[in-house]
Amino acid sequence: MTLILVGAGMQTLITASLLRLQARQKAEAIAAVQADLEEVKFIASQLSNQARIGNSTVDLCKAGNVNVGFSTALRDEVTRRLGTDPQTITLAGQNFELRRNAVRVDARPYNILQLDYEVRPVAATAVSGDRVVTELYTEVVPYASYECPPT
Numbered sequence: 001m002t003l004i005l006v007g008a009g010m011q012t013l014i015t016a017s018l019l020r021l022q023a024r025q026k027a028e029a030i031a032a033v034q035a036d037l038e039e040v041k042f043i044a045s046q047l048s049n050q051a052r053i054g055n056s057t058v059d060l061c062k063a064g065n066v067n068v069g070f071s072t073a074l075r076d077e078v079t080r081r082l083g084t085d086p087q088t089i090t091l092a093g094q095n096f097e098l099r100r101n102a103v104r105v106d107a108r109p110y111n112i113l114q115l116d117y118e119v120r121p122v123a124a125t126a127v128s129g130d131r132v133v134t135e136l137y138t139e140v141v142p143y144a145s146y147e148c149p150p151t
Helices: 002-046 070-082 141-148
Strands: 050-053 054-060 088-091 096-102 114-122 134-140
Touching: 002 070, 002 088, 002 096, 002 114, 002 134, 050 070, 070 096, 070 114
Parallel strands: none
Antiparallel strands: 050 054, 088 096, 096 114, 114 134
16 A cells, blocks of 8 residues: 555656656747747838838838738848747757748738747657747737838
8 A cells, every 4th residue: 555655656756757857848949939939020110111022122011912021021020130940949958949921911001020939848758748838929010010001
């Protein structure tokens, strides 16, 4: 009987440690996603209605398609400043990939950039497996697009 109680107690301690580590990884993953999103929002706040897309400077308020709109300019600037995906981050001593998928909305006024974030382990382990630790969907609109006249 004592052996069963000791075994159950050990199993409880191991499970509690595993859950505590997973919770720490999730909290750190959420913080990493929030930090990246804050950088994207800062870049969006700095964007003007004149941007360099390709080899030419365009007035983003007069965008005729998604390729010369605010969402394209923001996506390009985010990629230039923050780099491409995936980014390797360390959470609770384990390497994870932070993926930011930026999708331009192909609808007038071409100013919405949809962001899908996902954090998952680089390699599966006994603690985290290959599961997604956290994910987030959001949309970012550059502030300068609100200065454009209605279309």
